[in-house]
Structures are given as C-alpha cells and as structure tokens.
Amino acid sequence: MARKKEYIEEEVIEKAMELFWRNGYESTSVRMLEKEMGINQFSIYASFGNKKGVFIKSLACYKAKAKLELINKLQNSTDGINAIKQYFYDFINFSKESRLNKGCLITNTVNELGEKADQEIMSEIVNFATNVKTLFIEKLEFDNLKTTEIINKQANYLMVSLQGLSVASKMFNQGELDDFIENTFKNI
Amino acid sequence: MARKKEYIEEEVIEKAMELFWRNGYESTSVRMLEKEMGINQFSIYASFGNKKGVFIKSLACYKAKAKLELINKLQNSTDGINAIKQYFYDFINFSKESRLNKGCLITNTVNELGEKADQEIMSEIVNFATNVKTLFIEKLEFDNLKTTEIINKQANYLMVSLQGLSVASKMFNQGELDDFIENTFKNI
DNA sequence: ATTTTAACTAAGCAGACGCTTAGTTATCGA
DNA sequence: TCGATAACTAAGCGTCTGCTTAGTTAAAAT
Numbered sequence: 001m002a003r004k005k006e007y008i009e010e011e012v013i014e015k016a017m018e019l020f021w022r023n024g025y026e027s028t029s030v031r032m033l034e035k036e037m038g039i040n041q042f043s044i045y046a047s048f049g050n051k052k053g054v055f056i057k058s059l060a061c062y063k064a065k066a067k068l069e070l071i072n073k074l075q076n077s078t079d080g081i082n083a084i085k086q087y088f089y090d091f092i093n094f095s096k097e098s099r100l101n102k103g104c105l106i107t108n109t110v111n112e113l114g115e116k117a118d119q120e121i122m123s124e125i126v127n128f129a130t131n132v133k134t135l136f137i138e139k140l141e142f143d144n145l146k147t148t149e150i151i152n153k154q155a156n157y158l159m160v161s162l163q164g165l166s167v168a169s170k171m172f173n174q175g176e177l178d179d180f181i182e183n184t185f186k187n188i
Numbered sequence: 189m190a191r192k193k194e195y196i197e198e199e200v201i202e203k204a205m206e207l208f209w210r211n212g213y214e215s216t217s218v219r220m221l222e223k224e225m226g227i228n229q230f231s232i233y234a235s236f237g238n239k240k241g242v243f244i245k246s247l248a249c250y251k252a253k254a255k256l257e258l259i260n261k262l263q264n265s266t267d268g269i270n271a272i273k274q275y276f277y278d279f280i281n282f283s284k285e286s287r288l289n290k291g292c293l294i295t296n297t298v299n300e301l302g303e304k305a306d307q308e309i310m311s312e313i314v315n316f317a318t319n320v321k322t323l324f325i326e327k328l329e330f331d332n333l334k335t336t337e338i339i340n341k342q343a344n345y346l347m348v349s350l351q352g353l354s355v356a357s358k359m360f361n362q363g364e365l366d367d368f369i370e371n372t373f374k375n376i
Numbered sequence: 377a378t379t380t381t382a383a384c385t386a387a388g389c390a391g392a393c394g395c396t397t398a399g400t401t402a403t404c405g406a
Numbered sequence: 407t408c409g410a411t412a413a414c415t416a417a418g419c420g421t422c423t424g425c426t427t428a429g430t431t432a433a434a435a436t
Contacts, residue, residue: 002382003432024300026215030424040385041425051424100303107355111299112212114358115288125359156364157371164352167295170302171313176344183345186375190412191402218394228415229395239394 009047010061012037017058017065021105022097024112025055052118059124062105070094074135080142084158085185091162092169092177101169104162111167133159140188154188197235198249200225205246205253209293210285212300213243240306247312250293258282262323268330272346273373279350280357280365289357292350299355321347328376342376 015036019028030051034041048054070090077083095101102108106128109121117125136155140146146154161184169177207216207224218239222229236242258278265271283289290296294316297309305313324343328334334342349372357365 002380002434003384004434005383024214026212029422031422040383042384042386042427045425046383098303102302103299108299110359111291111296111355114290115286129359153367154371156360156367160352160356160360160365160368161349161372162352163355164348164350167299167351167355168348171298171317172344172348177348179341179344180348183342183375188371190404190410191414192404193413217392219392228413230397230414230416233395234413 005043005047007037007039007043009057012039012047013054013057013061014065016054017061017105020055020058021062021108022102024108026112052121056120056124059105059109059121059128063128066094071132071135074139077139078142080139081185081188083139084136085181088162088165088181088184091165092174095166095169100171103170104166107163107166110163129159132162158184158188193231195225195227195231197245200227200235201242201245201249202253204242205249205293208243208246209250209296210290212296214300240309244308244312247293247297247309247316251316254282259320259323262327265327266330268327269373269376271327272324273369276350276353276369276372279353280362283354283357288359291358292354295351295354298351317347320350345375346372 015038016033019032019036023032030041030044033044033051033054037044044054048057070087073090074083074087077086079086091104092101095103106125109117110125113121133155136158137151140151140154161180165177165180168180172180203224203226204221207220211220218229218232221232221239221242225232232242236245258275261278262271262275265274267274279292280289283291294313297305298313301309321343324346325339328339328342349368353365353368356368360368
C-alpha cells in the first residue's frame with residue numbers, strides 16, 4: 001500500500017535516550033536528535049509527535065535497559081539486603097561514562113525539571129521510583145525481625161541514598177562513592 | 189565625571205541567583221534575567237560580561253546566603269555530630285519553595301552540567317563542597333575516639349547523603365525526608 | 377502497468393537565544 | 407555653564423529553537 005519505514009523506532013529511540021541521558025532534556029535539541037538518531041526531523045515528528053514524545057519513549061527505553069542490565073539481577077537475588085548493596089555498586093557501572101558518570105536518567109530529570117515537569121513525564125518518573133522502592137521493600141523483608149514500619153522507613157532512606165549516589169557519581173571518585181555505600185549499609 | 193549606576197550589583201545579583209536556583213543555568217535566559225534583575229541587557233553585560241559572569245557572581249551570592257543562614261550555625265555549634273544532623277534539617281527549610289524544594293544550587297549545577305561544566309564554574313563548586321566537608325570533619329572530630337581515616341570516610345558519606353537530600357527534596361515529602369535523615373545519622 | 381498511499385528530502389516558519397551597538401541622558405570636574 | 411564621560415534605552419545582529427510544509431520517492435494493491 002505504501003512505502004516502508006527505513007528505520008526501527010526502538011533502535012533510534014535508544015540513541016535518543018543516550019543523548020538525553022548525557023545532556024538532559026532542555027539541552028538536547030531536535031537537530032542533535034536528528035543527527036544522533038540518523039533520521040530526518042520529519043520522521044521524528046511523524047513517529048513521536050514532538051520532542052516530549054521522543055523523551056517519553058526514551059524514558060521507557062531507559063526503564064527497559066535498566067531492568068535488563070540492573071534491576072532483574074536485584075529482583076532475582078535471594079541475598080536480602082546485600083542484594084540492594086550490590087545494586088548500588090552495579091548502578092555505578094551502569095551509569096559509567098568515561099572517567100565520571102552520567103547519573104540516573106530519572107534522577108537527572110527530576111533534578112532538571114523539578115515540580116514544573118510535565119504531568120506525563122512526572123508520572124513515568126514516579127512509576128519508576130515506585131518499582132524500585134517496592135523491590136527494596138521485598139529484599140528488606142528477607143529479615144523477618146523487621147516491622148513493616150521499619151522496612152518502609154529504611155526503603156525511603158535507601159531511595160534518597162540512591163539519588164545521592166546518582167548526583168555524586170558525577171563529581172566524586174570511586175573511593176568516595178565506596179565510602180558512601182559502605183556507610184549506607186552499615187546498620188541496615 | 190559621569191553618570192551613576194541606577195542599581196546596586198549585589199542587589200540585582202541576588203535576584204539573578206534566585207532565578208538560576210529555581211530554573212537551572214541553561215533554562216534561565218538573559219531576557220528572563222533582564223526582567224527579574226530589573227535592568228537592561230546592556231547593564232547586565234556592562235556589569236558582568238556575559239551570562240556565565242552573572243552565574244559566577246550568583247554562585248558567590250548563594251555561598252554568602254548559605255553561610256549566613258545555614259553554615260554559620262553549623263560552624264558555631266559545639267554539638268558535634270548532632271550539629272550536622274541539624275544542618276540537614278535546616279537545609280530543607282533553606283531550600284524550601286512552596287510545597288516542594290528547589291534543592292541546593294551547587295548540587296543542581298553539578299547535576300545539570302556534570303563534567304562538561306566550565307572550569308571556572310567547576311572550581312567554585314569544588315570550593316564550596318570542600319568548605320562543607322571541612323566543617324563536617326571538624327564536627328566529627330568532637331568524638332575523639334574516631335581515627336582520621338574513619339572521620340574522612342564518614343565525611344564522604346555525609347557529603348553524598350546531602351546531595352541525595354537535595355535532589356530528593358524536589359519530589360519526596362517531609363516524612364520521607366525525615367526517614368532519610370534519621371536513618372543517615374544512625375550509621376554514624 | 378498504473379494508482380494509491382505513506383515515508384522520505386529539504387527548505388523554511390516564527391520566535392527565542394546570547395550578545396552588540398548606535399544614539400540619548402544624567403552626572404561629574406573645570 | 408559647559409564639555410567629558412559613563413550609564414542608560416531600544417533596536418537589531420546572526421544563530422539556534424521546536425515544528426511544519428511543499429514536493430519527491432518507493433512500495434503495496436488493483
């Protein structure tokens with residue numbers, strides 16, 4: 001009936017996601033996306049509607065990548081709280097970019113857009129955060145001495161800690177990050 | 189000999205700083221600065237050279253404000269590690285913006301610009317961070333049982349934790365932040 | 377083989393970006 | 407009082423922003 005697309009949406013979105021991850025939302029222009037994705041602006045707008053559309057799909061792509069390379073390992077582990085600690089270490093490698101790191105795309109976005117973030121974007125962020133927190137709670141429940149109240153408090157603690165790790169990995173060295181992780185899990 | 193300035197540089201920089209604090213560096217345009225500072229673009233460029241110049245002065249203004257409203261209290265306290273804990277709580281109020289928070293301008297900048305930050309900006313950031321860490325170390329030394337190695341590790345831990353608090357305060361509620369702070373100081 | 381339809385190319389839209397400059401106004405020393 | 411000088415106003419520079427559109431090309435259905 002008509003011509004075929006010369007690109008695969010999932011493939012070009014992954015390249016867009018990498019760009020957003022390195023540069024942030026506002027600093028990534030449609031011209032930059034055009035070059036990195038290897039397709040014309042017309043194709044970008046035909047496939048994803050607008051710049052925000054590309055970003056929403058990029059967030060989904062980030063989630064999928066994080067799940068595959070990072071979260072599944074945590075989910076499948078039976079090592080309780082040590083699994084969470086390992087997740088912290090794994091995250092550093094996951095977000096590695098040359099010497100320093102590019103942080104977590106979700107944390108980066110919260111930090112850049114804050115409360116003035118678009119509603120659609122914000123709900124993707126909250127959804128991702130909720131998933132991670134749920135997993136933390138699951139692993140913390142391996143210790144049956146803890147009340148659900150303690151577990152929830154500790155999960156909140158770990159969520160904030162993880163965001164600290166995301167930002168700090170952009171300017172602190174491995175030793176300082178190690179100090180952080182070791183201290184974080186000292187009394188949990 | 190010539191005409192007098194109709195504005196005080198320190199006063200208009202404070203308004204610029206508030207704008208950068210809320211919006212970040214890239215998202216704050218010179219037109220926005222013009223309106224918020226209440227002076228013409230010509231005056232901005234005459235006084236501060238360029239947009240980066242305004243930002244550098246804004247960072248200095250932020251430091252001064254933080255020192256006055258936040259850091260001096262920590263510095264003068266003899267309460268050891270409890271003084272640091274109080275500093276964490278004070279920081280939340282310091283960065284309060286309506287219901288949610290605008291974080292720490294320094295942390296926001298690291299997170300936005302990362303390693304591609306201008307050298308002059310980066311050295312301001314590192315300088316600020318070093319000052320805070322030094323204060324943390326001073327307070328941790330109140331406990332004379334600790335070795336300098338332990339103290340340094342704990343200072344690194346607190347520095348990363350503080351960055352976590354900065355980002356998290358943009359999306360988490362007070363209760364969740366309290367959980368974080370209380371748990372953080374359980375580990376010290 | 378021809379028609380239909382969607383994916384492509386490339387040019388261009390209006391507005392915002394950081395920054396500059398020509399021309400005017402106010403304050404100073406002489 | 408007047409010339410010198412710096413601070414002002416406002417218009418505009420070239421470039422980039424997100425997005426659109428007119429015109430062309432390729433693949434499927436008839």
